[in-house]
Amino acid sequence: MDYIRVDADGQLTLTQSTEFLFLPSCLYGFHNTETTVETAISGRTVYCFVGTLDIPEVERLCSCGCRMHINTSPEIYLRHINIGRDLSTLKFPHNQLRCPKCGATKSQYISFKADGHLITKILHQYTCDLLASGTYTNKEVAELTGLGKNVVKEIDKERLQGMYTTDNGKKLIKP
Ligand SMILES: [Zn+2]
Numbered sequence: 001m002d003y004i005r006v007d008a009d010g011q012l013t014l015t016q017s018t019e020f021l022f023l024p025s026c027l028y029g030f031h032n033t034e035t036t037v038e039t040a041i042s043g044r045t046v047y048c049f050v051g052t053l054d055i056p057e058v059e060r061l062c063s064c065g066c067r068m069h070i071n072t073s074p075e076i077y078l079r080h081i082n083i084g085r086d087l088s089t090l091k092f093p094h095n096q097l098r099c100p101k102c103g104a105t106k107s108q109y110i111s112f113k114a115d116g117h118l119i120t121k122i123l124h125q126y127t128c129d130l131l132a133s134g135t136y137t138n139k140e141v142a143e144l145t146g147l148g149k150n151v152v153k154e155i156d157k158e159r160l161q162g163m164y165t166t167d168n169g170k171k172l173i174k175p
Helices: 121-133 138-145 149-164
Strands: 030-040 045-053 069-072 075-083 086-093 096-098 105-107
Touching: 030 086, 075 121, 075 138, 121 138, 121 149, 138 149
Parallel strands: 045 086
Antiparallel strands: 030 045, 069 096, 075 086, 096 105
16 A cells, blocks of 8 residues: 555544544444544545454355355455545454365455455446546546556556447447
8 A cells, every 4th residue: 555654543433423434434343443544645634444344244154065264364455435635444354264174265255345346336326427527637536536547547457348248248239
């Protein structure tokens, strides 16, 4: 993640309810335990929503019938929608499961992660909506979403492929 901490303790504390909004997140299973304020390399403020992700018992069930164990939990960062000019990101341990019986492994499923990108589905949808509007250049979409230009380009390519092709992008549909 391209950011640096401004100070050792950038953690926000919920002491004054007049200073905070409680918003629906639509990030099912994610528990925001603390929020820190960081500064991106670009100088923009980043709200880092630190937390944990529930792991349903059914997801731990291996195809061999055994219960999988948590093997490692590397931290994952997922870019989320901006708050005005400020960026936001989720940060949580992403459990890697392993079956003690047959040795099968898998990553914990993240229902709110966009396929193929380290961003949330909500941010992905917002990016697609901006691109579909036809009002903004890719550079402007990058600025509005806080995503890199190359990521925006990739999302736009996937979006157009989805609109004008079938069979996983292999067959062209006439517009
Ligand atoms: Zn197994």
